[in-house]
Amino acid sequence: MKEREFLIGDFRLKALESGERGQPLLLALHGWLDNAATFNELRTHFPHHHFIALDLAGHGLSDHRPSSMPYYIWDNVSDLLSVLDQLGVDKVTLIGHSMGASIAALFAGAFPDRIERLHLIEGLAPLVYEESELPVLMSDAIIKRRKMMEKLLRPYPDKESAIQARMRGRWPVCRQAAEWLIERGLKRQDDGFVWRSDPGLMLPSILRMTEGHVTAFLKKIEVPVSVYLGETGLFDESWRARIKHLQQSEVFWFNGNHHLHLEPIAARLIADAIKAVD
Numbered sequence: 001m002k003e004r005e006f007l008i009g010d011f012r013l014k015a016l017e018s019g020e021r022g023q024p025l026l027l028a029l030h031g032w033l034d035n036a037a038t039f040n041e042l043r044t045h046f047p048h049h050h051f052i053a054l055d056l057a058g059h060g061l062s063d064h065r066p067s068s069m070p071y072y073i074w075d076n077v078s079d080l081l082s083v084l085d086q087l088g089v090d091k092v093t094l095i096g097h098s099m100g101a102s103i104a105a106l107f108a109g110a111f112p113d114r115i116e117r118l119h120l121i122e123g124l125a126p127l128v129y130e131e132s133e134l135p136v137l138m139s140d141a142i143i144k145r146r147k148m149m150e151k152l153l154r155p156y157p158d159k160e161s162a163i164q165a166r167m168r169g170r171w172p173v174c175r176q177a178a179e180w181l182i183e184r185g186l187k188r189q190d191d192g193f194v195w196r197s198d199p200g201l202m203l204p205s206i207l208r209m210t211e212g213h214v215t216a217f218l219k220k221i222e223v224p225v226s227v228y229l230g231e232t233g234l235f236d237e238s239w240r241a242r243i244k245h246l247q248q249s250e251v252f253w254f255n256g257n258h259h260l261h262l263e264p265i266a267a268r269l270i271a272d273a274i275k276a277v278d
Contacts, residue, residue, distance in 0.1 A: 001043075003061075004052065008082045014061035018043055019050040024278060027083070027092050028053040029076075029100030031123070033197055035060030037180040038097060042261050045271030054083065056100070058198035060184050071201050073126050076103045077110060084114060091116045095274070097261055098123040098234075105225075109217030118225040119274050122233045122258050124242050125218060129208040141204040148203055155192030162186055162193055170258075171233075177262035218245040224277070225249045228270050230256040 004017040016036040026049050030038045036053035037060070043051045055062040056076055065071060080103065084092055093116045096104035101123025108115040129137050156162040159182060166178035173181075187196045225246050229235050231253060243249055252273055260266035 001040075006054075006083050006086050008079055011057070011065075012063045013057065013079060013083065014055045016040075016043075016053045017051070019046070019048070021050060023048060023050040025050045025052070025087070025089060025092055026095055026274075027087075028095040029080075029097070029103050030054070030056065030059065031098030031100055033059070033195070033201060034097070034181060035184045035197075037184040038177075038259075038262060039095070040180045041177065041264060041267040042095075042271055045268055045275075052087075054080075055184070056103075058201050060196060064198040065200070067200065070203070070206060071198070072205070072207070073099065073102060074106060077107045080107050081111065081114070090114065093117045093119070093278075095119045095121070096123060097121040098258065099126075102126040105221065106217050108223065108225075109220035112220060112222040115221075115223050117223050117277065118221070119228070119270075120225060121228045121261050121270065122230055124227060124239060125214040126209055127205075128211050128214055129205075131210050131212075134207075134210075137208075138206055141206045145203045145206070153194045153199060155189065155194050156186075157192050159186065159193060172257065173259050173262050177259070214242070215245055218242060219247075221246055223248070226273060226277070227251045228261070228273070229253050230258060230260040230266070232256070233258045233260065 001016045001018050004015040006013040026046060028039045030036060036055045039053040057079060058064045058071060091114055094104040101120035102125050104118055104120060105125050108118055162182045163178045166181055167173055167175060185196050186193050225248060227243065227249060229251065243251065254260055254266045254269050256263055256266040261270055
């Protein structure tokens with residue numbers, strides 16, 4: 001793997017890259033508060049592909065957005081378009097996990113002519129707000145953001161503490177996966193170690209799409225969509241209705257949780273499914 005940088009105005013997006021230009025391109029988008037290293041296990045199964053995993057804005061080694069700018073998921077769609085233009089490719093196959101899958105789906109709905117195929121891991125579309133509840137949700141979010149912006153990050157005394165915390169998160173991961181994620185996502189300061197990710201990512205969303213908005217994007221996706229789910233992951237009944245809006249879709253179930261792609265067996269099975277339609 002090697003580091004790569006994409007410049008969007010004066011804003012830098014970092015990435016991990018393997019393979020060479022001219023090989024089939026796979027562009028991977030990670031989930032919320034993760035980073036490009038989340039695809040380290042999966043990429044080992046693609047030695048003959050040009051594999052690029054982005055650090056999305058505010059994550060990993062990429063720049064943070066200005067402090068006055070909230071993190072809205074649709075801004076990543078614009079960033080992604082700039083990345084594709086800099087790569088000089090007309091179409092791309094996207095792999096997305098969780099939030100990255102939602103970004104991929106929005107992009108494919110907005111720019112269907114730039115997508116070859118979608119591979120979505122434990123994700124399909126963004127979280128939504130109900131229209132009737134938006135005024136109350138917006139006011140609550142604004143008040144919570146004011147309070148949360150005053151809080152300081154609590155540092156870890158050492159890297160091992162961060163590894164253990166990552167391994168025991170809501171969706172546990174193996175030690176190797178935790179080490180990959182903290183190596184790219186942690187930084188040292190005088191009183192210990194803190195996450196590099198922008199604290200602004202933790203603030204509640206002032207505005208989200210409605211289910212009607214999400215449906216419109218899903219219906220605009222013209223390419224085949226493969227959805228990879230963990231048996232103990234995020235899936236609920238609302239996903240069934242969303243999947244039905246896709247023109248072409250196939251769903252795969254594997255043993256694992258929301259971060260199944262970080263585990264060796266599930267990663268190999270997902271990679272086999274991707275290569276089967278490549």
